[in-house]
Amino acid sequence: MTILPVGTPAPDFTLHSTPDQTVSLSEFRGRNVILAFYPADWSPVCGDQLALYNELLQEFGKHDAQLLAISVDGAWCHAALARDRKYHFPLLSDFEPKGAVARRYGVYDDKDGVAERALFVIDGAGEIRWSYLSPMGVNPGANGILDALDTITATHPDRKAS
Numbered sequence: 734m735t736i737l738p739v740g741t742p743a744p745d746f747t748l749h750s751t752p753d754q755t756v757s758l759s760e761f762r763g764r765n766v767i768l769a770f771y772p773a774d775w776s777p778v779c780g781d782q783l784a785l786y787n788e789l790l791q792e793f794g795k796h797d798a799q800l801l802a803i804s805v806d807g808a809w810c811h812a813a814l815a816r817d818r819k820y821h822f823p824l825l826s827d828f829e830p831k832g833a834v835a836r837r838y839g840v841y842d843d844k845d846g847v848a849e850r851a852l853f854v855i856d857g858a859g860e861i862r863w864s865y866l867s868p869m870g871v872n873p874g875a876n877g878i879l880d881a882l883d884t885i886t887a888t889h890p891d892r893k894a895s
Contacts, residue, residue, distance in 0.1 A: 735839045736838065736839045736840055736851055736864050736865075736866045737838050737839050737853070737861055737864060738861070738864060739861055739862060739863060739864060740860065740861065741860070741861045742859055742860055742861075743758060743766075743768075743853065743855040743859050743860065743861050744758075744834075744837040744838065745757065745758045745759050745859075746758050746833075746834045746837070748803065748825035748826055748827055748834060749808040749825065749826045749828070750808070750811075750823040750824070750825055750826075751808055751811075751812060752808045752809060752812070756801065756823050756825055758801075758855075758859075759859075761799050762857065762858075762859060763857045764797050764798065764799055764857055765796055765797055765798035765799070765854065765855065765856055765857060765882060765885055766798065766799050766800075766801060766853075766854075766855040767786075767793060767798055767799070767800045767801065767852070767853070767854055767855075767878055767882075768801055768803060768838070768851075768852065768853040768854075768855065769782070769783070769786060769800065769801070769802045769803070769851075769852055770802075770803050770804070770835055770838065770840050770848040770849060770850065770851040770852070770853075771783065771802060771803070771804050771848060771850055772804065772842075772845070772847040772848060772849070772850060772869060773804060773805075773806060773847060774804060774806045774810045774811060774813075774814045774824075775810075775814060778850075778869075778870055778871070778872050779804075779850075780818065781872050782850070782872045782873065783802060783818070783820060783824075784818065785872070785874065785875060786800055786802070786822070786875065787818070787819070787820050787821060787822065789875055789879075790821055790822060792879065793878075793882070796882035796883070796885065796886050797857075798854075798882055799822075800822040800823075801822070801823055801825055802820075802822060802823070802824050802825065803824075803825045803826075803827050803834060803835065803848060804824070804826070804827065804847070804848050805826075805827050805828055805831050805832050805835070805846070805847055805848055806826060806828065807826055807828045808826040808828070810826075811824035811825075811826055812824075827848060831846065832846070832847075832848060835848035835849070838851065838853065840866065842869075849866060849867075849869065850866070850867040850868070850869055850871070850873065851864070851865065851866045851867065852864065852865045852867070852873060852877065852878060853865075854878055854881035854882060854885070856885050856889070857889070862881055862884070862885055863877060863878070863880075863881035863884075865877050
């Protein structure tokens, strides 16, 4: 399986953000979207990565970008993690069928049964403008995300929040 490359239309999806609510990628058409696939709730590297992104939400907002984090954990597990860590962005459950969205993006690890640690920046037209597959045990940080958002904002100033 190969991560979807730059220039590919981002596959749409609808996933649970809570046990009784869903979020669709298409809801954010016209805005930039950051997809952060991660292996598992409650793991140290994932927690550090998501905490960093939570701290950068205002910076992402300057680029009119919505962060969506996705793992194969269930919605109840996500709800507990978000409440405990005070995350202010959706954690989406790619639980059933397990890893279906991660597979569509080319980032599902069949051996371990989890989403790989991968990042995508999608522009308002729904095109992947940046993608990155990180080693499982490495927090990829946010520099690549911010660089991609800067590039989109420079080429499409209308996609920048005031």
